[in-house]
């Protein structure tokens with residue numbers, strides 16, 4: 027974007043695109059795609075909540091180009107728990123970041139229901155990450171100076187602003203405590219990240235990811251830094267969320283045993299979904 031005028035124009039487009047997104051949410055948030063099925067000689071309906079179409083991404087390292095994603099096509103249904111597996115370095119994090127609008131593809135598109143989201147202006151993408159997507163990472167990314175409760179409350183402060191937060195403080199704290207209870211951390215509300223175990227940090231990060239009631243949870247190697255037992259606890263929490271709230275979960279992992287516990291597994295090989 028070259029001038030502030032075009033930024034402003036794009037921003038308003040982004041806002042209206044988001045508006046449509048929210049309207050779709052109340053209708054279930056799925057896009058119906060009619061695809062022609064030649065065998066059955068009829069249109070077949072398929073529903074998706076998030077999709078990548080022909081996505082390419084490469085990085086530049088000095089003079090070298092590193093091609094990472096080379097035409098990724100994938101559709102994820104509402105309420106699905108999908109695992110994307112692949113070897114270290116194959117582009118799993120890259121793909122997840124593109125789906126979560128943390129980065130933009132070089133070519134191709136990302137859709138949320140029937141709205142293209144990869145080309146939205148930065149402010150609209152920020153809002154999507156705050157309100158629509160919940161993100162969890164291998165290294166938790168908690169703020170070290172805030173305790174568990176403060177970390178979980180942070181996305182609410184970002185969403186509602188300081189005064190909006192203050193006005194609703196009681197309700198928000200109740201909601202944050204309920205979520206920390208759900209991930210079995212009621213006894214750790216005032217602990218700072220350095221006073222928590224790895225599993226407890228990841229459970230805090232899950233509560234933080236859920237505080238704004240996202241429609242999709244994107245999880246990047248959520249058990250990658252945990253031992254078997256703590257990792258299994260995280261997977262069980264994710265499975266429960268998926269079953270009880272119909273939360274769509276996209277999890278990337280290099281660990282086949284972890285991936286097997288999702289409803290469906292796809293493989294990222296040589297920059298494409300197999």
Ligand SMILES: Nc1ncnc2c1ncn2[C@@H]1O[C@H](COP(=O)(O)OP(=O)(O)O)[C@@H](O)[C@H]1O
Pocket residue numbers: 085086087092094112113114115116117118119120121
């Ligand atoms: N910002 C970057 N600049 C240059 N190369 C990168 C960057 N991010 C990732 N890569 C490279 O892209 C490839 C895919 O990375 P990544 O998506 O993190 O893989 P995975 O999550 O599957 O391990 C790797 O070879 C990695 O080194």
Ligand SMILES: [Mg+2]
Pocket residue numbers: 118119120246247
């Ligand atoms: Mg990765």
